[in-house]
Amino acid sequence: MPFAPAAVTGSDDRIHLAYELHVTSIYDDAGPLTPRELEVYADDDRTPLARFDAEDLAGMTRPAPAEHAPVTIDAGKRVVYVWLTLPTASPLPRTLRHRMTFATAKQKTELLDGVRVSLSAEAPVLIGPPLRGGLWLAHEGPGNAHSHHWGSLVAVNGQVTIPxxxxxxxVGIDPRGQVVRAGVKNVGKSRHADWVGYGADVLAVADGVVRDARDGEPEHPPLNPQSEPESLTAHGLFGNYVVLEIQPGVFASYAHLQRGSVKLRIGDHVRKGQLLARLDQSGSSSAPHLHFQLSSAMTFEGSEGLPFLFDRFDLLGPEAEAQLFGQGEPWVPLPLRHRQAEMPLDDMVIGFPALR
Structure with missing residues (x-):
C-alpha cells in the first residue's frame, strides 16, 4: 500500500477510506494466483470491518478481468481499489490489516496476512465551491474504481502514483438533468454554447498562490474523437489550466478552461471565491466540463490525489450518465438536502449556493 488512506465523510453521511493494494506475484512456478477473498481488519480486531469475495474483487481490480471471469494474478502486478465504508458510530481505526486468500494453479491455497497501514493523520482539506451556482453532476467521482480518475496510475521514474x-x-446540467439546452435536436452536432455548463465562472476554492497556469490552447468540438495526449502531464492533459497552492503541499488543479479566460500569472495571490477562468473543453476532454482535483504536488505526474470537503453544497441525489442526454427514464431529483463539510460521491447531482 504505497499511500496511506485518509478518512473522509461522503455525501451519504458515511465515513469512507479509498486506497489501493498493489498485489504482485513473484514466483512464475506458482502459476496464476486466483484471489478468493479479501478481509480488512481495524487495528487488532478479530472481526473484519469488511469482506470482499471473488466476485467483489473482480469488480475492484485493474487490469480488469474479462466479463464474468475471476481475477488472476500472473507474475506481475494487479491493483485492487478498496472503497471501505466504516460502520456507523464506530471509532475510527488507527491501522488497517489485510488478509487475502489465493488459489494457485495447482489448487493449493496461499495466504497473505498483514499488509498493515496506519491511516493518514492529515484531515481532508475544507474548501469552498469551484463553480458559481448552477447544478452539476459529480461525474467519475470518488468511490468509482472504474473511473478514468481513480483507475489511472501514472508511472514516472519508477514511482507509481494516482494524482x-x-x-x-x-458537468453542468439544467433542471431536467440534461447537459444540452432544450431545443437542441442533434447532440452530436452541438456547439459549445449549447452545453449548460459552458462558460461558467470557475472560482478559487481557497486563498492561495498560482503555481502554474496556461492559456491559449484551442477548444475541441463536443463529443468528437480525441487524439492520444502527448504526455501524462498537465501540459499533455489539462489544456488551459490553473494550479493553486492552497496550503503547504496541497495543490488545487482546474483543467479544460476556456481559451482567453486565464488571466493569472505564476506567483499571483488569489482569494477564496475569486474568478480564475471560465469552463470550456480544452485539453484531453470530450465535452465541456470542469476537471477539479487536490493533489500533493504542483505537477500532475508524481503527485498523489488528496481528499477534500466542500464547506457547503446542495445534494439532489444520483443521476446516470445516459440521463444526461435524455435517454432512459427521466431524471427525478430527490428532495434537496443542504450538506456541510462533505465530499460529493460519484454521479451525485450537487448545487453550489450563491456566495455570500
Missing part, C-alpha cells in the same frame, strides 16, 4: 484519486468532472 486523480478523488478528482471530479463537474
Amino acid at each position: 486523480q484519486r478523488y478528482a471530479l468532472d463537474l
Whole structure:
C-alpha cells in the first residue's frame, strides 16, 4: 500500500477510506494466483470491518478481468481499489490489516496476512465551491474504481502514483438533468454554447498562490474523437489550466478552461471565491466540463490525489450518465438536502449556493 488512506465523510453521511493494494506475484512456478477473498481488519480486531469475495474483487481490480471471469494474478502486478465504508458510530481505526486468500494453479491455497497501514493523520482539506451556482453532476467521482480518475496510475521514474484519486468532472446540467439546452435536436452536432455548463465562472476554492497556469490552447468540438495526449502531464492533459497552492503541499488543479479566460500569472495571490477562468473543453476532454482535483504536488505526474470537503453544497441525489442526454427514464431529483463539510460521491447531482 504505497499511500496511506485518509478518512473522509461522503455525501451519504458515511465515513469512507479509498486506497489501493498493489498485489504482485513473484514466483512464475506458482502459476496464476486466483484471489478468493479479501478481509480488512481495524487495528487488532478479530472481526473484519469488511469482506470482499471473488466476485467483489473482480469488480475492484485493474487490469480488469474479462466479463464474468475471476481475477488472476500472473507474475506481475494487479491493483485492487478498496472503497471501505466504516460502520456507523464506530471509532475510527488507527491501522488497517489485510488478509487475502489465493488459489494457485495447482489448487493449493496461499495466504497473505498483514499488509498493515496506519491511516493518514492529515484531515481532508475544507474548501469552498469551484463553480458559481448552477447544478452539476459529480461525474467519475470518488468511490468509482472504474473511473478514468481513480483507475489511472501514472508511472514516472519508477514511482507509481494516482494524482486523480478523488478528482471530479463537474458537468453542468439544467433542471431536467440534461447537459444540452432544450431545443437542441442533434447532440452530436452541438456547439459549445449549447452545453449548460459552458462558460461558467470557475472560482478559487481557497486563498492561495498560482503555481502554474496556461492559456491559449484551442477548444475541441463536443463529443468528437480525441487524439492520444502527448504526455501524462498537465501540459499533455489539462489544456488551459490553473494550479493553486492552497496550503503547504496541497495543490488545487482546474483543467479544460476556456481559451482567453486565464488571466493569472505564476506567483499571483488569489482569494477564496475569486474568478480564475471560465469552463470550456480544452485539453484531453470530450465535452465541456470542469476537471477539479487536490493533489500533493504542483505537477500532475508524481503527485498523489488528496481528499477534500466542500464547506457547503446542495445534494439532489444520483443521476446516470445516459440521463444526461435524455435517454432512459427521466431524471427525478430527490428532495434537496443542504450538506456541510462533505465530499460529493460519484454521479451525485450537487448545487453550489450563491456566495455570500
